[in-house]
Amino acid sequence: MIGYVALLRAVNVGGTGKLPMTELKAICEAAGFEGVRTYIASGNVVFGSDLSEAEVKAALEDRLGAYAGKPVGVLVRAAREMADVLADNPFPEAPPNKVLVLFLDTPPEADAIEAVRHRSSEELKRGKRELYVHYPDGMGTSKLAIPAARTGTGRNINSVAKLAEMAAALEQ
8 A cells, every 4th residue: 555645735725625625525435535634724634545656646637526526636746756845955054844745746847947027035855746945034024926836836945744654654
Protein backbone atom coordinates (compact mmCIF):
# COMPACT_ATOMS: atom_id res chain seq x y z
CA MET A 1 0.00 0.00 0.00
CA ILE A 2 1.20 3.49 -0.87
CA GLY A 3 0.59 6.43 1.44
CA TYR A 4 -0.82 9.40 -0.47
CA VAL A 5 -1.51 13.05 0.21
CA ALA A 6 -4.29 14.71 -1.79
CA LEU A 7 -4.44 18.50 -1.85
CA LEU A 8 -7.67 20.03 -3.08
CA ARG A 9 -7.69 23.38 -4.90
CA ALA A 10 -9.83 26.27 -3.60
CA VAL A 11 -11.60 24.31 -0.86
CA ASN A 12 -12.85 26.17 2.22
CA VAL A 13 -10.90 29.29 1.26
CA GLY A 14 -12.49 32.72 1.41
CA GLY A 15 -16.01 31.33 1.56
CA THR A 16 -15.68 29.36 -1.69
CA GLY A 17 -15.70 25.64 -2.32
CA LYS A 18 -17.23 24.61 0.99
CA LEU A 19 -16.51 20.95 1.68
CA PRO A 20 -16.78 19.64 5.24
CA MET A 21 -13.81 17.45 6.04
CA THR A 22 -16.20 14.71 7.23
CA GLU A 23 -17.60 14.64 3.67
CA LEU A 24 -14.11 14.54 2.16
CA LYS A 25 -13.24 11.62 4.42
CA ALA A 26 -16.43 9.78 3.43
CA ILE A 27 -15.73 10.40 -0.28
CA CYS A 28 -12.24 8.93 0.10
CA GLU A 29 -13.50 5.91 2.03
CA ALA A 30 -16.18 5.30 -0.63
CA ALA A 31 -13.37 5.31 -3.22
CA GLY A 32 -11.79 2.41 -1.31
CA PHE A 33 -8.93 4.35 0.25
CA GLU A 34 -7.64 3.12 3.61
CA GLY A 35 -6.68 4.91 6.83
CA VAL A 36 -8.25 8.16 5.63
CA ARG A 37 -7.40 11.22 7.72
CA THR A 38 -7.96 14.89 7.00
CA TYR A 39 -5.74 17.72 8.17
CA ILE A 40 -7.14 21.17 8.89
CA ALA A 41 -10.22 22.32 7.01
CA SER A 42 -8.53 23.40 3.79
CA GLY A 43 -8.71 20.32 1.60
CA ASN A 44 -5.87 18.12 2.85
CA VAL A 45 -6.42 14.37 3.07
CA VAL A 46 -4.05 11.46 3.65
CA PHE A 47 -4.82 7.82 2.89
CA GLY A 48 -3.41 4.55 1.64
CA SER A 49 -4.14 2.87 -1.68
CA ASP A 50 -2.71 0.33 -4.09
CA LEU A 51 -3.75 2.53 -7.03
CA SER A 52 -1.29 4.63 -9.02
CA GLU A 53 -1.10 8.38 -8.50
CA ALA A 54 -2.99 8.99 -11.76
CA GLU A 55 -5.74 6.55 -10.74
CA VAL A 56 -6.06 8.17 -7.30
CA LYS A 57 -6.29 11.64 -8.87
CA ALA A 58 -8.93 10.53 -11.40
CA ALA A 59 -11.02 8.75 -8.76
CA LEU A 60 -10.99 11.75 -6.44
CA GLU A 61 -11.69 14.31 -9.15
CA ASP A 62 -14.62 12.24 -10.44
CA ARG A 63 -16.17 11.77 -6.99
CA LEU A 64 -15.54 15.35 -5.87
CA GLY A 65 -16.96 16.70 -9.13
CA ALA A 66 -20.13 14.65 -8.61
CA TYR A 67 -20.39 15.94 -5.03
CA ALA A 68 -19.73 19.61 -5.86
CA GLY A 69 -21.51 19.74 -9.21
CA LYS A 70 -18.40 21.25 -10.78
CA PRO A 71 -14.77 20.26 -11.30
CA VAL A 72 -12.59 20.17 -8.19
CA GLY A 73 -8.84 20.22 -8.79
CA VAL A 74 -6.77 17.67 -6.89
CA LEU A 75 -2.99 17.47 -6.61
CA VAL A 76 -1.63 14.13 -5.41
CA ARG A 77 1.73 13.15 -3.95
CA ALA A 78 2.97 9.80 -2.68
CA ALA A 79 4.38 9.78 0.85
CA ARG A 80 7.99 9.57 -0.39
CA GLU A 81 7.52 12.47 -2.78
CA MET A 82 5.93 14.60 -0.06
CA ALA A 83 8.94 13.89 2.17
CA ASP A 84 11.20 14.95 -0.71
CA VAL A 85 9.25 18.20 -1.16
CA LEU A 86 9.93 18.99 2.48
CA ALA A 87 13.60 17.97 2.31
CA ASP A 88 14.14 19.99 -0.89
CA ASN A 89 12.91 23.26 0.68
CA PRO A 90 15.41 25.81 -0.66
CA PHE A 91 14.61 28.21 2.21
CA PRO A 92 15.32 26.08 5.30
CA GLU A 93 16.37 29.05 7.44
CA ALA A 94 13.17 31.00 6.76
CA PRO A 95 10.27 30.80 9.22
CA PRO A 96 8.08 27.94 7.97
CA ASN A 97 4.94 30.08 7.94
CA LYS A 98 6.65 32.37 5.41
CA VAL A 99 7.49 29.61 2.93
CA LEU A 100 4.80 28.39 0.57
CA VAL A 101 5.00 25.32 -1.64
CA LEU A 102 2.90 25.70 -4.76
CA PHE A 103 2.06 22.15 -5.87
CA LEU A 104 1.65 21.53 -9.61
CA ASP A 105 0.74 18.47 -11.68
CA THR A 106 3.81 18.82 -13.88
CA PRO A 107 7.25 20.38 -13.52
CA PRO A 108 7.12 24.19 -13.54
CA GLU A 109 7.70 25.75 -16.93
CA ALA A 110 11.24 27.02 -17.53
CA ASP A 111 9.97 30.61 -17.38
CA ALA A 112 7.63 30.11 -14.39
CA ILE A 113 9.67 32.41 -12.14
CA GLU A 114 10.27 35.03 -14.83
CA ALA A 115 6.48 35.15 -15.48
CA VAL A 116 5.78 36.24 -11.88
CA ARG A 117 4.47 39.81 -11.54
CA HIS A 118 4.49 42.40 -8.75
CA ARG A 119 7.53 40.88 -7.09
CA SER A 120 9.23 42.83 -4.32
CA SER A 121 11.15 40.98 -1.60
CA GLU A 122 9.79 37.50 -2.41
CA GLU A 123 12.15 34.74 -3.49
CA LEU A 124 11.10 31.85 -5.73
CA LYS A 125 12.78 28.55 -6.63
CA ARG A 126 11.69 25.75 -8.91
CA GLY A 127 11.18 22.25 -7.54
CA LYS A 128 10.39 18.96 -9.28
CA ARG A 129 6.63 19.59 -9.54
CA GLU A 130 6.52 22.57 -7.25
CA LEU A 131 7.42 26.20 -6.91
CA TYR A 132 8.78 27.31 -3.55
CA VAL A 133 8.04 30.88 -2.50
CA HIS A 134 9.64 32.69 0.43
CA TYR A 135 7.65 35.69 1.62
CA PRO A 136 10.09 37.49 3.97
CA ASP A 137 7.51 40.20 4.73
CA GLY A 138 4.64 37.72 5.03
CA MET A 139 2.05 36.53 2.53
CA GLY A 140 -0.64 38.92 3.72
CA THR A 141 1.08 42.03 2.38
CA SER A 142 2.46 40.52 -0.81
CA LYS A 143 1.11 41.55 -4.21
CA LEU A 144 2.92 38.67 -5.92
CA ALA A 145 1.03 37.22 -8.90
CA ILE A 146 2.15 33.74 -9.94
CA PRO A 147 0.60 32.61 -13.25
CA ALA A 148 1.48 28.95 -12.52
CA ALA A 149 -0.78 29.11 -9.44
CA ARG A 150 -3.87 28.99 -11.67
CA THR A 151 -3.56 25.20 -11.85
CA GLY A 152 -1.81 24.53 -8.57
CA THR A 153 -2.47 24.80 -4.87
CA GLY A 154 -0.27 26.11 -2.09
CA ARG A 155 0.56 24.92 1.40
CA ASN A 156 3.04 26.39 3.87
CA ILE A 157 5.99 24.33 5.05
CA ASN A 158 4.32 23.62 8.41
CA SER A 159 1.44 21.91 6.60
CA VAL A 160 3.81 20.10 4.22
CA ALA A 161 5.75 18.72 7.21
CA LYS A 162 2.62 17.47 8.96
CA LEU A 163 1.18 15.91 5.80
CA ALA A 164 4.50 14.21 5.01
CA GLU A 165 4.55 12.77 8.54
CA MET A 166 0.95 11.55 8.31
CA ALA A 167 1.50 9.90 4.90
CA ALA A 168 4.74 8.23 6.00
CA ALA A 169 2.93 6.70 9.00
CA LEU A 170 0.56 4.89 6.62
CA GLU A 171 3.45 3.01 5.00
CA GLN A 172 4.96 1.70 8.24
